[in-house]
Amino acid sequence: MKDQFGNITLFNADCMDILRDMADNSFDLAIVDPPYFDGPNKLGYYGASKSSKGVKRPFYEVKHWTIPENDYFVELMRVSKAQIIWGCNYFRFPFGAGRIVWDKVNGRSSFSDCEIAYCSLIDTVRLFAFMWNGMCQGKSVAEGRIQQGNKALNERRIHPTQKPVALYKWLLANYAKPGSKILDTHLGSGSICIACDDLGFEMTGIELDPDYYEAAKNRLVSYQMQHKLF
Numbered sequence: 001m002k003d004q005f006g007n008i009t010l011f012n013a014d015c016m017d018i019l020r021d022m023a024d025n026s027f028d029l030a031i032v033d034p035p036y037f038d039g040p041n042k043l044g045y046y047g048a049s050k051s052s053k054g055v056k057r058p059f060y061e062v063k064h065w066t067i068p069e070n071d072y073f074v075e076l077m078r079v080s081k082a083q084i085i086w087g088c089n090y091f092r093f094p095f096g097a098g099r100i101v102w103d104k105v106n107g108r109s110s111f112s113d114c115e116i117a118y119c120s121l122i123d124t125v126r127l128f129a130f131m132w133n134g135m136c137q138g139k140s141v142a143e144g145r146i147q148q149g150n151k152a153l154n155e156r157r158i159h160p161t162q163k164p165v166a167l168y169k170w171l172l173a174n175y176a177k178p179g180s181k182i183l184d185t186h187l188g189s190g191s192i193c194i195a196c197d198d199l200g201f202e203m204t205g206i207e208l209d210p211d212y213y214e215a216a217k218n219r220l221v222s223y224q225m226q227h228k229l230f
Contacts, residue, residue: 190216
């Protein structure tokens, strides 16, 4: 399935099927967040029913959670001129030295304090801080360490590994150039779609799971409609 929403093209498909049909250097920048462990596949869901404190956690059904092999990274680097790859520390593919660290400012949460991405555009380590801990979310790109006071403005979680729109806006502002074509092979919640639409980037997103695809698509459509109203 293929859908078009302005400059945003979405595919409900296996990313390898789509990538193999793409020409070399089709995209200026790929920003991807592939799964890096297969626990959800074995359990059939992501998350725990209760935390260590007995608090019930969100429950997400998982039907497609395939850890990419080296051939995925080969194809990704063939079709894109530059790459930002989240979870690079879990893969054995020979990435370069550049790293981006997302500090989640999550206090004493049992989840990871940060996430790490490979960035082919740098050979140093850069840090972006944005609070992302349950209902505690950052205020803005510039004030990510400050909690958003109005919970009604929080992003609604629709995917187990959802990343904030602010993170993608920061990445695009720092590592994409005006007119860049963006690729995401594991669309998930579609946060990158919102960021690309808001900043005017042409983007292609691919998602295998039909339910998450529909949720991400509906999220983008709702955002675009709201954006036109205001």
